[in-house]
Amino acid sequence: MPSQSKNEVKRLLLNITRYFLPILFVSYLVSLTFFGHVHVVNGVTIVHSHPFKKGAAHQHSTVELIHIYFLSHLTTDGTAVVFALSLFIPFLLCLLHCRPQHAYIHAPYYGVIALRAPPVIRFSVV
Known part of the structure; x- marks a missing residue:
């Protein structure tokens, strides 16, 4: 399959x-x-x-009710929670640790990193 056709299929799926x-x-x-x-x-x-049509009574078969039950309920035990946490916590730590630590300063004027702060009066208590 040519690469152009793969790109078209990928674009169509997207x-x-x-x-x-x-x-x-x-x-x-x-x-x-x-x-x-x-x-x-x-x-x-x-x-x-x-x-469903309002006003018209409808019923479900036993199999349909069982399907509704299983699709509406999620039952887990402690192992699933521990497993999910064991995957989530390292991912979170890696995400926080691998985060770039560089701070980029945008200076609106060339050569000026920051403008002067407003004047402040400090009263000292003796």
């Missing part, structure tokens, strides 16, 4: 991603905001959201 991700986020937000509803199944209340 353009698709640039528009797809915001559209996906907005549609998710709209679904949560406007289509939230409740089902009570065997005394258990299930709250979720998806587009």
Whole structure:
């Protein structure tokens, strides 16, 4: 595959991603905001959201309810938290340590690093 064609494919994917991700986020937000509803199944209340026709009753199969449950809940144990922290803390330390320490001074006038500070009166207490 020629490099020009690879660049065109890469540019196309970037353009698709640039528009797809915001559209996906907005549609998710709209679904949560406007289509939230409740089902009570065997005394258990299930709250979720998806587009549906208002006023028309709809039901979900047992498999759909199980999918809603697993997509709505995240269960972790302590090991996952320790693992995530063991990756995050070194990354944070490296980020803080590897940060450039150079200070660049912008002087609006050539040869002048800073202008004079305003006058100050200091009273000493005797």
